[in-house]
Amino acid sequence: MLNGAIVYLTDKNNESLDEISKHDLYEKQLFLDKVNAHDAQEVENYFIKIKNNVDNIDALINNVGIAGPTGKLEELNINDWKETIDININSHFYYNKFSIPLIKKNNGGSIINLSSTAGLFGFPLRSPYAASKWAVIGMTKSLAVELGEFNIRVNAICP
Numbered sequence: 001m002l003n004g005a006i007v008y009l010t011d012k013n014n015e016s017l018d019e020i021s022k023h024d025l026y027e028k029q030l031f032l033d034k035v036n037a038h039d040a041q042e043v044e045n046y047f048i049k050i051k052n053n054v055d056n057i058d059a060l061i062n063n064v065g066i067a068g069p070t071g072k073l074e075e076l077n078i079n080d081w082k083e084t085i086d087i088n089i090n091s092h093f094y095y096n097k098f099s100i101p102l103i104k105k106n107n108g109g110s111i112i113n114l115s116s117t118a119g120l121f122g123f124p125l126r127s128p129y130a131a132s133k134w135a136v137i138g139m140t141k142s143l144a145v146e147l148g149e150f151n152i153r154v155n156a157i158c159p
Helices: 014-020 040-053 078-104 129-149
Strands: 006-009 030-034 059-062 109-114 154-159
Touching: 006 014, 014 030, 030 040, 040 078, 059 078, 059 154, 078 109, 078 154, 109 129, 129 154
Parallel strands: 006 030, 059 109, 109 154
Antiparallel strands: none
């Protein structure tokens, strides 16, 4: 933010946002909002709000996800599986979908999707998480090809 960047940050947790709001640049160059990342309408409304404030954005850092359940696949609760897939895949989809038009208006930019090494290798007892992170990598690779002609780089970071 020292070079004039304007940062829009979301979290599902008010406590985290309250802590960050103590930053000197809050409401000058740093804007915070509580957004339920796996609610498509909330994410769309958030990007409409951004669009009403700025013409375009340079980048998206998409860091949404939960660890999900641990256990043998045949013993997992179906709702826990669905929640992991919903949050870890659909949230990335929503943020990518609604940010792309604003990045295109910038004539280029960057999207960074946070995945995991679980998206590259199999991990025992972690199939919901691994499956969701493989999907994020697949989405990232597809978007990289799709958006290259618009000078938009799309990469995944796999900590």
